[in-house]
Amino acid sequence: MPTRLTSPNGDLIFGSGHPVMLINAQLRVMDQKPEILDQLQAGNLEGMLALAHQGVDIGLDMADILINHPSLDEVELLPRIARAVMDSTGCPVALDTRNVEALEAALDAAKPYKALINSVSAEKEVLEVLLPLAKKYGAAFIAMPMGSAATLPMTPEARLAETRVILEAVDGIGIPREDVVLDGICMAAAAGLGSFEVALATLAAVKREMDLTTTLGIGNAGFGMPDRTVIDQAYLLGAVPWGLDSALVEPNTSGLIESVRAMDFLTGRDEVGKRYIQLYRKKKSEQILK
Numbered sequence: 001m002p003t004r005l006t007s008p009n010g011d012l013i014f015g016s017g018h019p020v021m022l023i024n025a026q027l028r029v030m031d032q033k034p035e036i037l038d039q040l041q042a043g044n045l046e047g048m049l050a051l052a053h054q055g056v057d058i059g060l061d062m063a064d065i066l067i068n069h070p071s072l073d074e075v076e077l078l079p080r081i082a083r084a085v086m087d088s089t090g091c092p093v094a095l096d097t098r099n100v101e102a103l104e105a106a107l108d109a110a111k112p113y114k115a116l117i118n119s120v121s122a123e124k125e126v127l128e129v130l131l132p133l134a135k136k137y138g139a140a141f142i143a144m145p146m147g148s149a150a151t152l153p154m155t156p157e158a159r160l161a162e163t164r165v166i167l168e169a170v171d172g173i174g175i176p177r178e179d180v181v182l183d184g185i186c187m188a189a190a191a192g193l194g195s196f197e198v199a200l201a202t203l204a205a206v207k208r209e210m211d212l213t214t215t216l217g218i219g220n221a222g223f224g225m226p227d228r229t230v231i232d233q234a235y236l237l238g239a240v241p242w243g244l245d246s247a248l249v250e251p252n253t254s255g256l257i258e259s260v261r262a263m264d265f266l267t268g269r270d271e272v273g274k275r276y277i278q279l280y281r282k283k284k285s286e287q288i289l290k
Contacts, residue, residue, distance in 0.1 A: 001015070001176070001177070001178035002014060002015030002016065002017070002018055002178065002213060003015050003140050003178050003179065003180075003181055003213040003245075004114065004140075004178070005062070005092040005113075005114050005115065005116055005140060006092065006112075006113045006114040007062075007086050007090060007091050007092040007093075007113050008086060008087065008090040008113070009090035009091060009092075012061055012062065012091075012092050014061075014213060014245050014246050015178070015213040015245050016207065016211065016213070016243075016245065017268075017269060018245065018269060019261075019264045019269045019270055019275060020240055020244065020245060020246060020247065020260050020263070020264055020269065021061045021062070021245065021246040021247075022059070022060045022061050022246070022247060022249050022256075022257075022260065023060065023061065023062050023063065023064050023094060023215075023246060023247065023248045023249065024051070024052065024054075024055030024056075024060045024062065024063040024064065024248075024249070024251055025064055025217070025219050025248040025249055025250055026051045026054065026055060026063075026250065026251055027048055027051050027052060027063050027064060027065045027066065027081075027085070028064070028066040028067075028096070029066065029067045029068075029069050029072070030066070030068070030069065032047075032051070035047065036048065036051075037069065037071070037072075040067065040069075040072055040077060041071055041072065043077075045080065045081055045084050048065075048081055048084075048085070049084060049085065049088050049089075051063075052085045052088065052089050052091075053088070053089060054251055055251045056089045056090075056091060058251055058256070058257055059257040059279070060249070060251060060257075061091065061092075062091045062092040062093060062094060062116070063085050063089070063091060063093055063094070064093075064094040064096050064118055064248055065078065065081055065082055065085065065093055065094065065095060065096055065106075066096035066097070067081065067097075068096075068097060068098075068099070074097060074099045074101075074102035075099065075101050075102045075105055078095065078097060078099075078102040078103070078105065078106040079102070079105040079106040079108065079109035079110075080109070082095060082106040082109055082110055082115070083109040083110065086110065086113060092113065092114070092115060092116065093110065093115050093116070094115065094116040094117070094118045094142070095107065095110075095115055095116070095117055095118065096118040096119075098126075100129055100130070100133070103117065103130075103133060104133055104137075107133065107136075107137040107139055108137070110137075111137070114138055114139060114140065115137075115139050115140075116139065116140050116141065116142065116181070117130065117133070117134055117139050117140070117141035117142065118141070118142045119141065119142035119143065119144040119183060120134070120141045120142065120143055120144065120166065121143075121144045121145075121146055121147035121166075122143075122144075122145060122146060122147040122148040122162045122163075122165040122166050123147035123148065124148070126147065127165075127166065127169040131169055131170065131173050131175060132173065134175060134179065135173055135174065135175050138179075139179070140178075140179040140180070140181060141179065141180065141181065142181045142182075142183050142215055143163065143166045143180050143181065143182050143183060143212075144183050144185070145159040145160070145162035145163045145166065145182065145183065145185065145202075146159075146162055146185070147162065148162055148165045149161075149162065153185070154198065155198060156198060156201040156202040156205050159184070159185060159198075159202045160202070160205055160206065160209065160210075163182055163206065163210065163212075166180070167180070167210070177210075177212065178213070180212055180213070181212070181213045181214065181215050181245075181246065182206050182210075182212045182213070182214050182215070183214075183215050183216065183217065184199045184200075184202040184203045184206070184214055184215070184216050184239075184244070185198075185199060185202065185216075186199055186216040186217050186218055186220045186221050186235065187199070187220060187221075188220055188221065188222075188223035188224055189221055189222070189225070189231060189235070190222075190223065190224040190225050191223075191224070196221075196235060196238070199216065199239065200238070200239060200242040201242075203216075203239060203242045203243040203244055204242045204243055206243065207243035213245045213246070214243055214244055214245045214246070215244070215245065215246040215247060215248070216235075216236070216239060216244060216247050216248070217247075217248045218232045218233075218235055218236045218247045218248060218249050218250075219232060219248060219249070219250055221234075221235035221236075222235075229250055229252065229253040229254065230254075232249070232250065232253060233253050233254075233255070233256060233259060236249065236260070237259055237260070237263050240260075240263045240264075240267055240269075241263075241267055257279060258279065261275050261276040261279050262276060264276070
């Protein structure tokens, strides 16, 4: 079963056989200019909303919100930002926090719509706290396959073992598996050869053995390399044929939407190239208007 999120725009469905869903990773206060933080400290959401609209304008599907900062009150701000982004853009949101009080407040603010929690690891204490929230509010969540073992899982087999820990808890509490979005773990390619292949093999194994919806935080791929978004984009496109269904991306990546639409067409996620053609026509229209 594919994963379904909801928002004022309606349903957003992604998973096997559906077009790759792109999440705007730009709404992360630690990665932004100081004025964004200054605005949030004053309770001003304009900068964050502008970032959300930039993503929508280029064709991204939703926004990931991360405002973990010692000078910010997450409990007060996260629900405000989440609701404002949904109302302003019409798109779903991912709530990127481990602050349980802030997360519940944001899930409540998002009602009656279905949000995405980013993320839930295999740590026992995390599963015990966050899964009941996901069930209570009917939220989907990104499953990060790490935490039950003492070391970071560096092989597909180890990542699948961590995934099974999460799924056992999911099944035990009665959350449907279509609400689980498995993160294959994208690591900086410059940090060690073979990390790309491990992520691809993880995606393929998850599809083959568990048929879960998948995701990757693509922004990690090019870390430490010049012109890093080129690496990020190559990583994303290479992962799609292996079972990648969604990704957190930087909106300023050159040619991102065109390349992903083309890959959707080539891999049968957009059988007749409808979305690719729509994008082409939109760009031609914009050129004519100029």
